[in-house]
Amino acid sequence: MSNLVQDCIFCKIIRNEIPAYTVFENDDVKAFLDISQVTKGHVLIIPKKHLINFFDYSQEDAAKYLQYIPKIAQAIKASDKNIKGLNVFVNNGEIAGQVVMHSHIHLVPRYDENDGVNVPHINHAAEYTPEAYQEVANTIKQHLS
Template identity: 65%
Template sequence: MENLVEDCLFCKIIRGEVPSYTVFENDDVKAFLDISQVNPGHTLMIPKKHIVNMFDYTDEDAKRYLQYIPEIANAIKKAFPNVTGMNITTNNGKSANQVVMHSHIHFIPRFEGDGVQLVTRNNADQYDDTKYKEVAEKIKKEF
């Protein structure tokens, strides 16, 4: 448990000051049910180090904490055999709807006909070959 913050909800959950419905825990991460339960089994995984979001992960952090994603996803799928898919998402920053400023991964089990909709938009009609290449090059040069 590294660099935990006093007033962070998820740090409080890690310290046991706030109860949670834990489904998996080890020295690196804690996974527990999201109180919203978009669908049964909706789980959050958090690092036991206070990291605000993906923009703050080091390569070492990513290797240490994100390795558990497949294991948690598969446990949820096995627990609910009628799962037909799963949204594995993270919101990074307020404009991306991050509410708790401690990195967390959502595992939202999906069931055929569950009615859950994650809203996106298709802007393909605003792009041509030149614009796609321009955007791709802008990102490529940052690696």
């Protein structure tokens, strides 16, 4: 357990200073029930290294920590025959809704269309020309390392 922060609630969960309903744990990650339970079986996956969000990840961090998403998602689905889908959410930064500043991935099981979970989908396609799309793509490509 490297780079843990003293006052981070998720680091405290990793150190077992705060109880959690753990569903999976190894040397790399801990996965536990989100206390809010947006839907039954809502799980958080956190790295055992204090990373604030994906902007802090290296390629190695991503390979090390994100590889567990399918395994845990499959276990969630297998746990209840009524689960028909799963949303995977990651909020990066306060403006994106991140509340705890320790990287975490939400796995939210979906049971039916009327479960109260609303994932916004905003379509701005009419505001873009092919040239505008290409300009945005080119600008992002210039910053890949």
